[in-house]
Amino acid sequence: MAPPVNDAPLTTARPHRRRRRVLAVLAVLLLVVPTIEIAVLIGVGRVIGAWPTIALLLVESAIGAWLVRREGGRTWQALSVALTTGRMPSRELADAALVLIGGTLLLSPGFVSDILGYVLIAPVTRPVARRALEAVIARRLLGGFMGGFGPTATRPGAGSTGRSDGPDIIEGEVL
Template identity: 60%
Template structure:
């Protein structure tokens, strides 16, 4: 993960500068700066609009007593998208707009859920406490599993002793 972050902080600025030079050579310097300003203004307007929508949806979910999973993810994506739109450049703006636009946000939400699920599973597996918690494996692979148990559960063999109280 550290290597990935190092490469991201090294490669993304170089890619942004290269892309700015390429766009500037095609449409000219002043037009490139105007395009950057225009997409920043559009991004600021979108962040404000979608941020309000996400906040309202979060309040509605909490008000109805429902766990606001999707609403929290949307709020986080709007926040990340806004941060990406603040950085000058076209490459980060594309990812910022993907995080903010309402029709691309579900795709980014699924991508984020997939990434974090993999990351948490890897962290949980490497944890010193990993053996303390049951895994989500097939119970038939567990040596304690008894096929005759109801609902595929465990059978604990024992003896019942009744004490009659007179």
Template identity: 50%
Template sequence: MSDPLRPTRTRGARTRRFPWWLLLVAFVVVPLVEIYVIVQIGQVIGAWWTILLLVADSLLGSWLVKREGGRAWEALRVALQQGRMPHKELADGMLVLIGGLLMLTPGFVLDVVGLLAILPVTRPLGRRALAGVIARRLTSSGGPGMGFPVAGFGGFPGGAAGGPASQGRARRSPGPDDVVPGEVVD
């Protein structure tokens, strides 16, 4: 007799496998590239200037995170006060956090990636990439939307359900777990 609360595995069920090559890249390739770049810069400008440049880079990163993180927090607060979904603001906050972590690690290559994630000029590119990753994960896992694209996270071309890009698509009626915006009138 099987337990009704425990999920059963079927033979053809798709299991999610962790990409082990990602660990290889993160813990072997990236540090080797960072060390190589630090050594090359050290040979050009000298060891003490390289160390000073790494410290200045980390200080610049912490200042940028404080500044852009404050702006992202304020934008999130305003979006919530206006009663709209803060998907852009949450993505910006996440990118600033990730960029700040990358800027605080010693090295120049990850600092450039972190800088691109923090700067407001390049953040929309990171936001679009982050939205694509989240939408892919949600639609493939059967999470919110259960296979349907997630509105506001780049799942629909045009960014929103029912927007101009989704005209002509079949509409689905809300299910028991869907949230339908509305207003209660007495």
């Protein structure tokens, strides 16, 4: 005789835990990143001096502003072309997001954030950053979708092995 199947919905506190984890990571980043930036600024200032460090930050900011303007314009133009031709602009939207994030990082003073901003904006390194962004988004979307359904889901009361009684079959009609 087969054990009874519990058809209760699968509810977990995942969104609450995820939100807590994101807030904890953000709090740590808000403490750690400025500390690293200040340490790098002091280290560079000790090596090349205070005024050359300030000049280097200003030159770096000017180059970053020029690069953001150029790449932002190219990204906007590519997005417009994709939309007018009726093509799905997924690559262009990812590039626009990377240019926006990179530009924001370039606005903050510091060498570490500027290096990361340049990596996100530069046309040579942006494809690598885009692939990483796509992987994160795919993992988040598929992870959220597969969290309660599909072959990885287990039913409550399915036994200590975690196996279900068989494949989930959802009957329906395709219109």
